[in-house]
Amino acid sequence: MSEHLPASHEHEHHEHKARHENHEAAKPDLEKAAQQARENAPNLEEIRASIHQEAKPDDEILAATSEKESEQPPQVMTRDIKQQAFNKTLKRVQSRLNPTERAFSKVVHQPVVDKFSTVTAKTVARPSGILTGGICALLGSLGLLYLSKTYGFTYNYLVFFATFIIGYAVGVGIELIIWVLLRQNKREI
Secondary structure, three states: OOOHHHHHHHHHHHHHHHHHHHHHHHHHHHHHHHHHHHHHOOOHHHHHHHHHHHOOOHHHHHHHHHHHHHHOOOOOOOHHHHHHHHHHHHHHHHHOOOHHHHHHHHHHOOHHHHHHHHHHHHHOOOHHHHHHHHHHHHHHHHHHHHHHHHHOOOOOOHHHHHHHHHHHHHHHHHHHHHHHHHHHHHHHO
8 A cells, every 4th residue: 555655646746747837838828918918908098088078968968857757747646547547446356256246346336335434434433432332331231230130120131232332422522532632732832
């Protein structure tokens, strides 16, 4: 095994020497190519000068862009465009529904029904009214249930609905009072 080591070392040495000789032989060619590239390359100052000669002044660029902008109408989303897009989308969706769903959709999306639904959603489904109505209905029903068990009379189920309506009215009233007070404070500031 020791006999093979010097031979492999010698082989590596010959490869290294051959690579070195190849590099040395290619060196003059590389230097010659670099010199030619330097001579043929344009001067940096010449390039800058040609750029400044060919460049347009800022005023010309601004004038050209303002002319292009004035030629195009402004892209404003108007109420009519929105309504047309809504109707187009509604028709496309309705065409994919089965006949009963399509008929129901046409009724629901009538302008009168849609307006009524929007107004109702803003007034009837007030979170403050529903919350206070639910709390009042719970407490009122529990109180009446306790009294009916204690004193032996029958529980009336309409009490739940009556206390819910009273609680709803109280909640909306409180919200209205808070809204008026906050609005007055904003005016004073």
